Amino acid sequence: MIKFNNISVTYPGGVKALNNVSLDIEEGDFVIIVGMSGAGKSTLLRTINNLVKPTEGEVIVDSKNVTNASKKELKIIRSEIGMIFQTFNLVNRSSVLKNVLTGRLSQVSTLRSILGLWPKEDKDIAFESLNKVEILEKAYVRGSNLSGGQQQRVGIARALAQKPKVMLADEPVASLDPITSRVVMKYLKQINQELGITTIVNLHFLDLAKEFGERLIGLKDGELVYDGKVDDVSDKDFENIYGRAIKSTDILGDNN
Amino acid sequence: MITIKVPKKPPPSLLTVLGYPFAIIFSIFAFFQIGFNLEDFKKNLSNRRLVTDTLFNPKWDWAIENATMALVETIQIAILASIIGCFIALPLSFYASRATNQTSITYYIYKSFLNFIRTIPDLFWAMLFTVAVGLGPFAGVLALIMFSMAIMGKLLSETIDSIDMGPLEAAKASGANQNQAVFTSALPQILPNFTAYFLYIFELCIRASVILGLVGAGGVGRIIETQRIFLRFDRISPIIVFILVAVIAIEQFSVWLRRKIL
């Protein structure tokens, strides 16, 4: 489903974020990427929808070349990839429903979206997505009036409303408490299993990775250093990925 | 087909239902009242050469010869008025803020006083003062003192409303009376803001001071008024340019000063 062919990313200023990474991800996979801050996780995720353009190499998603796509093609590709963020990225002043509807923007004409004349199917899709993360009753509440966990669920609903083939999650639970984090991860896992959406999650909490992951990818200093089943991972492997002994900040725990 | 229970959309707020139509209707009404006569407009449009010919033809030497004294006077009015006005407003603002003045009566008196001063336009003050104390720059200074007090009062009291109450509490807990507490724990907190507002008001005073002369309250406005009646924009434009330069210079200075302090 997703192929990374010798991806390298060097940011202006000389920082080399990714160095010759090659990877194959199958359709329906649930992949967790771990690594230290700055190891290249966010960058890798963003090469998938070309928010970051690789300096070398290319990314192929669903047989389409993302890296060299034209503007038009890119828009179509992106509409099939849903993304959720550490900071939720909701429009605080808009209602939950409005936020989820922004996931349908690529499918609705500009004029309709400005005038707020969303077609019935799009509204239905939005409501269904909200229902999937069990937050339907808050549809008209303002984004900023929700808790962190609820906001992230709205983020997931927004991504779901795109009816995506791929789901990207960039540190989705880093700002949440242990219980809420597990709720969010549970939704992501559920969506992957029930709808077959290829899911890639960046995490830096090792216990969460072990709890929910199936396939584990480890990045260190922009290079791929581990790729295997979660069950096969040992503490020693984690230490290799992190380049140091495991610290308490790497574990989410049950009560923070 | 949805089988889930979709929540009802909340009705639009009273403000939206009344506000938007009112705004639109009022706008149309207002424009109508103002009246736009196409005929008159076309007739008068031919006058535009009168303006553009002179406006873009500044007579620098005339201005330097005749307007320098008045320009200096304008700046002096601004300096004096902003300094006096802002420094009077400083204690007043503390009295007009809930955070530092818990006594209801005095709070309302000072707050209403500041609000009242704000309602009268600066030129109205100037007109009143020219009648009360005579024509000339003194009236202008008094008018701008009111102007500065009004703006500083509003800005500063709002800032004081949102300060950190902690240091105040600590001072009072150690036995200081209200005035001491405010002086040592509240005043230092707002000094950077005070300075920024002061420079902003100083700039505003310079612009306002230019106009004061139109009603006889001193400064270069007097010259502008006499020249404009004869449509001598060629003599007015250099004066405006001088003022613009002065204003920009102050703006740059205040940016530099703010960086130094903060």
Add this chain to the structure above:
Amino acid sequence: MSIPKQPINQRILKYTITIMIIIGSIWSASGLEITPERFLTAPGKIWILVSAMFPLDLSTEAIERIVPKVAESLFIAWAGTVIGAIFSFPISFIAASNVSKNSISKVTKQFLNIIRAFPELILAFVLLPVTGLGPLTGTLAVGIHSIGTLGKLSSEVIEGIDEGPLESIKSSGGSKINELLFGVVPQVMPTITSYWLYRFEINLRASAVLGIVGAGGVGAELINQLRFRDFPRAGTVLVVTILMVLIVDTISASIRRRIIKGRTIKV
């Protein structure tokens, strides 16, 4: 034990500023021939003027002359603000450095600065020969000046937004227009609308004054009454103006508070 002294730089700065203020005041006061006694006698003279205004002239003749003029000031202020709001909105996007290219935004900002620099009165009497005596000139003067100030303030609001939501719209395949409409506009509208209302409050004061040069509004009334020493009538003009300004200010302030706070929906 040696007690540390306040760092030298800070002390120099404090002293310099204090000296500048003292010298500035003295230089200005002497240049204008203003002595402290004049300040002391001033309140007395003001009191004489104020008491001459009472009882106010509330005759029908006075009211019929004054109220329409005050209303005219209201209309000028409103229409001018509307002009300012409508034109400044698109311009502010062009002037915002995070929406347009740097070169374009710089030029637009300078353009706005130039418009802002001219007081409404000066704009008014430059426009007079072209647009004639009357409220139209006043409206244009207020409107043009408002475009300048509102444009600058609005562009600063736009520059201060959270870019996060924009990224999420982009990543789901939205176009640049989608980003602007759904990411930028909802974030900036409350603040920008409250600036419009605040501008209306300020424009009301400016338009009251424009009458002096014949650009409509109540300013001409006041100055005429004062010149003819008809103090009771001048007092009426003042009182009516103050009342109107107070009413508008209060309504506008409460609307602004409500806009910024937003609605709470109970679920």
